[in-house]
Amino acid sequence: MRPTLRFAAGCVNEPSVEAAARPMTTPALQKADSMSSVADNIALMKSRSLALLLESEMERMIMAGEIAPGDRINENQLALRFGTSRGPIREALRALEAGGLVELRPNRGVFVRRLSIEEACDIYAVRAALFGLAGRLCAARLGRAEVADLKRQVAAMEKAAKSKDFDAYYPLNLQLHEFIVDHSGNPVLASHYRDLVKLLHLFRARSLVQGGGLAISNGEHRDMVDAIAAGDGERAHQSHFDHVMRARERLMSAVRDLPAASEHKKATR
Amino acid sequence: MRPTLRFAAGCVNEPSVEAAARPMTTPALQKADSMSSVADNIALMKSRSLALLLESEMERMIMAGEIAPGDRINENQLALRFGTSRGPIREALRALEAGGLVELRPNRGVFVRRLSIEEACDIYAVRAALFGLAGRLCAARLGRAEVADLKRQVAAMEKAAKSKDFDAYYPLNLQLHEFIVDHSGNPVLASHYRDLVKLLHLFRARSLVQGGGLAISNGEHRDMVDAIAAGDGERAHQSHFDHVMRARERLMSAVRDLPAASEHKKATR
DNA sequence: GGATCGTAAACTGTCGACAATTGACAATAA
DNA sequence: TTATTGTCAATTGTCGACAGTTTACGATCC
Incomplete structure (x- = not known):
């Protein structure tokens, strides 16, 4: 046995x-x-x-x-x-x-x-590139039904954003990103994207993302879905890429705003 | 002991x-x-x-x-x-x-x-996205010296391409790509890019890339370096992305042109 | 003759034990 | 006191052996 x-x-x-x-x-x-x-x-x-x-x-x-x-x-x-x-x-x-x-x-x-701040920053950039590609592919692939689904999701997030209900917003946000990546039709892309997201969990200051304007973020989501709905690959790429890069900026500025605590020892090596 | x-x-x-x-x-x-x-x-x-x-x-x-x-x-x-x-x-x-x-x-x-053809195709797309990002970053980072270096490399490749000397062209090509990725200033990007290139080595039809127009490929290189030299991130992104995607198309059409042999058994699972 | 079943070899999955290294602490010397 | 050296416990690196599975092959039955 x-x-x-x-x-x-x-x-x-x-x-x-x-x-x-x-x-x-x-x-x-x-x-x-x-x-x-x-x-x-x-x-x-x-x-x-x-x-x-x-x-x-x-x-x-x-x-x-x-x-x-x-x-x-x-x-x-x-x-x-x-x-x-x-x-x-x-x-x-x-x-x-x-x-x-x-x-x-x-x-x-x-x-x-x-994860150091720099590494997290780098990871965000790569993630943005992958997400941009996902947007581009979705624009070329997604049908009416899927677009409708996307719009439903964004609408739901709109509601959560309006009432500043972060606990409701967060999982929806995650779900939206997963949806896009999964429907890109490129499993390699999806897998690498997921790996990066996993890695970002190791960044101790990750929780800071929270405060950053739900409404703003969801406005970007709307742009993304619009581009996909229009089948405009180029615009979809740009909006998806920018979305992640702006999220990065939001996080980084949040990190720099409270330089206290956190950064104990770098490179114990 | x-x-x-x-x-x-x-x-x-x-x-x-x-x-x-x-x-x-x-x-x-x-x-x-x-x-x-x-x-x-x-x-x-x-x-x-x-x-x-x-x-x-x-x-x-x-x-x-x-x-x-x-x-x-x-x-x-x-x-x-x-x-x-x-x-x-x-x-x-x-x-x-x-x-x-x-x-x-x-x-x-x-x-x-x-690796199946589909997987190789997917990997190429992801690689294109990463390379596009590398180009964008290089455009924002590279100084005169590095741009001069790039131009030297492209010139050397031009010579090899003119005389159709593939054995000379191939390593230079590899080196150029490595250079760009390494000088993007994003180690995460470089690492993931390298992993993808490694994976592509498993694609049995890889050798087909060879025939495909050296001069054409190097023309694309020139566009890439021009965009970087101009510090135009957007154009650099586009040219780098397109370069890999065109390489993908060249490979894929080559594969489809000789549908014989190769594809023995798919999914032995 | 072809399919089913059983057996044996080959190989993977896991374990317990041992060797080597590291890091901390104590003893010694300056 | 401070620096150096020696020792020891804790932990990693590696090995050899055994248990369980898969697979190929041959015997048996229809």
């Missing part, structure tokens, strides 16, 4: 590692854990490889901030916590490193990547 | 795995292998980790075509060949997978990624 992978709850001190993964330890007994019983396990069996599981779980942990940028990741501790050996952990960390979420310092350990 | 890492020459049948890596097995004796003796070893010691070494070596092997797209990679065989255990090999493969060079099929093994 395979090792158990129980995500040993409470082994060390973890906030919320849910037993989202519990392969059939006893093939016979199967209480149907209230939530989907068999499908989950089958999916688990198919994933076939702790490393794959661990990779997504650790990515989640980093995204959720359970491990903060700059933190060192202890292999032994993780292995203990997940009830596995260090092998799969190391494999997962390698994959994460290639994605830039984590940094490998030989013989020292792996550290959650810490 | 550490394991030896001899890259056991001739163990299985490898064409050219040079003993580029030979850490100080006997700290005393050090014959100064004719080439840089100590520095190499120190660099090796610093890299500290077979996995890191293996990663670059295997990347090289894939790039050089020593393992062809679609081929399965046998961990045991590689371990034997390199004189290591499978652990570091697996770690290196994980990293390569995240870069898209290699594909992981659980319980089956890892396979060198095989």
